[in-house]
Amino acid sequence: MSSLPEFEYATPATPAEAAALLGPDWTDTVVYAGGMDLLDLMKERITAPKRLVNIKKCDALRFIRTDDDGALRLGALVTLAEIAASDTVRTAHPALAQAAGLAATPQVRNMATLGGNLCQRPRCWYLRSEDFPCLRKGGDRCYAKEGENRYHAIFTEGEPCVIVHPSATAVALSALGAEIKVLSKGGATRTIPMAEFFLTSSQNLQRENVLKPDDLIVEVSVPGAARGLRSHYIKLREKQSYDWPLADVAVAARLEGATVRDPRIVLGSAAPVPHRAAKAEEFLANKPLTEENAARAGELAVEGAKPLAQNGYKVTLYKVIVRRALMALAGGEEGRS
Numbered sequence: 001m002s003s004l005p006e007f008e009y010a011t012p013a014t015p016a017e018a019a020a021l022l023g024p025d026w027t028d029t030v031v032y033a034g035g036m037d038l039l040d041l042m043k044e045r046i047t048a049p050k051r052l053v054n055i056k057k058c059d060a061l062r063f064i065r066t067d068d069d070g071a072l073r074l075g076a077l078v079t080l081a082e083i084a085a086s087d088t089v090r091t092a093h094p095a096l097a098q099a100a101g102l103a104a105t106p107q108v109r110n111m112a113t114l115g116g117n118l119c120q121r122p123r124c125w126y127l128r129s130e131d132f133p134c135l136r137k138g139g140d141r142c143y144a145k146e147g148e149n150r151y152h153a154i155f156t157e158g159e160p161c162v163i164v165h166p167s168a169t170a171v172a173l174s175a176l177g178a179e180i181k182v183l184s185k186g187g188a189t190r191t192i193p194m195a196e197f198f199l200t201s202s203q204n205l206q207r208e209n210v211l212k213p214d215d216l217i218v219e220v221s222v223p224g225a226a227r228g229l230r231s232h233y234i235k236l237r238e239k240q241s242y243d244w245p246l247a248d249v250a251v252a253a254r255l256e257g258a259t260v261r262d263p264r265i266v267l268g269s270a271a272p273v274p275h276r277a278a279k280a281e282e283f284l285a286n287k288p289l290t291e292e293n294a295a296r297a298g299e300l301a302v303e304g305a306k307p308l309a310q311n312g313y314k315v316t317l318y319k320v321i322v323r324r325a326l327m328a329l330a331g332g333e334e335g336r337s
Contacts, residue, residue: 004042008051015060015218019183021053022214026207031055031216033077034111036104037120044130046121046137061115061218064088070224076115076217080169081106083114093222095231095250099172102235105242115217118170118180118197119209122163122272123244124152135161135205150310151244154318155271157306161201164269165208168248170198171268172233174276175250178222185214191221198273208272228254228261232328234321235268245269247317249301251325258288258330265301265326267318277301280322289330291323298322 012018023029032038032052041047055061061077064086072092074083083089084101103109103117126132126143133139142161144152153162178194197209211217231252237243248268254261263284265277280300287293298319305315 004039005045005048007042007049009054010051011054011057013057015055015058015183015216016187018053018055018058019185019187019214019216021051022185022216023051025213028213029053031115033113033116034079035116036108036112037116040128041121044128046128046130055216066092067224072222072224074114074220074222076113076219078114079110080104080112080114080117081109083169084109092225093172093176093231095172095175095233095252096169096222098233099168099235099248099250102233103168108242114169114220117167118173118217118220119211120166122208123166124163127163135201136163138206145308148310149308150313151246151269152308152311153271154302154305154307154311154314155275156308157304159201159272161205161272162308163201163272165198165271165273166244166269167274168233168235168245168268170194171248171266171274172231172250173220173222174274175252175264175266176222176231177252177264178220180217181219181221182211183216183218184212189218194274195276200272226254226262228256230255230329232325234325234328236317236321247314247321249318249321249325251322251329253284253289253326253329255289255329258290260284260287260289260293263297265297265322267301267322270305270314270318277322279303284326289326291327294323294326295319297326 029051030049032054061075063075080100090097126134174194180192233250235245235248250266253263263281267275280297284297301322302315302318
């Protein structure tokens with residue numbers, strides 16, 4: 001279907017006004033920002049809200065700034081293009097700028113917002129097609145498990161649905177220890193660590209994050225870069241523009257000389273949530289960042305993976321890009337914070 005269902009339309013001027021308009025459930029009211037994902041979902045009748053709350057006029061949600069303690073703060077309406085071009089972001093947290101700059105096309109990056117990018121729905125073709133009553137639409141099966149699954153998850157143990165999380169910025173922000181600030185309809189705010197924001201399919205089959213229907217993302221914050229912190233992001237695609245990743249990874253670590261401190265390795269396009277490679281991090285911590293150790297971390301990053309019939313190739317891709325991303329940290333300015 002190409003036409004949109006009927007809906008009410010509201011354009012608040014402030015975040016508080018926007019939150020006050022949100023409804024009690026997801027079929028009642030949804031937030032509209034860049035609209036890159038929402039309009040597609042509405043055209044396919046995957047979602048049919050009664051009201052759209054357009055927050056584009058909420059200028060208070062559009063900012064990039066650094067606090068006195070070095071924390072980076074990004075408003076929910078900042079676009080991916082603005083993040084990618086920001087000298088502040090590129091200097092403090094290269095992985096985030098790289099992830100934003102590699103998303104989709106220039107046209108999409110100029111429209112897509114940070115808040116929307118974090119909240120977009122999975123790109124599984126069975127979910128996106130009205131012809132398949134999959135688990136996430138209340139059906140009784142995950143069609144991807146036995147169907148076309150070459151772009152789906154490789155960490156599938158215990159997961160009834162094998163989607164992958166689609167947000168590149170989520171991968172980088174997870175590696176950087178970011179937090180999300182949320183405003184609720186009643187005016188209260190709360191802060192959610194990135195590691196607690198996303199939900200696996202075993203936790204919830206209809207939702208991919210912990211937001212409530214009357215929640216509004218207002219800000220994403222990244223802790224101040226510790227001395228010596230470096231980060232890097234890599235995405236592999238079948239073509240170099242307007243394509244979803246086959247595999248992507250963000251790494252962050254402090255380097256004391258050649259020694260790795262506090263490493264974080266997060267795989268995207270591998271699981272229903274950004275996947276933290278804990279065993280690889282544990283191995284690499286307090287060791288020199290050598291080619292051999294980076295390669296071993298790549299091996300450990302995919303330990304426990306259970307690829308599907310058509311996506312075993314991803315295991316090899318992750319081994320390679322984890323090693324490359326880690327070596328970029330040692331390679332000079334491109335990975336330096």
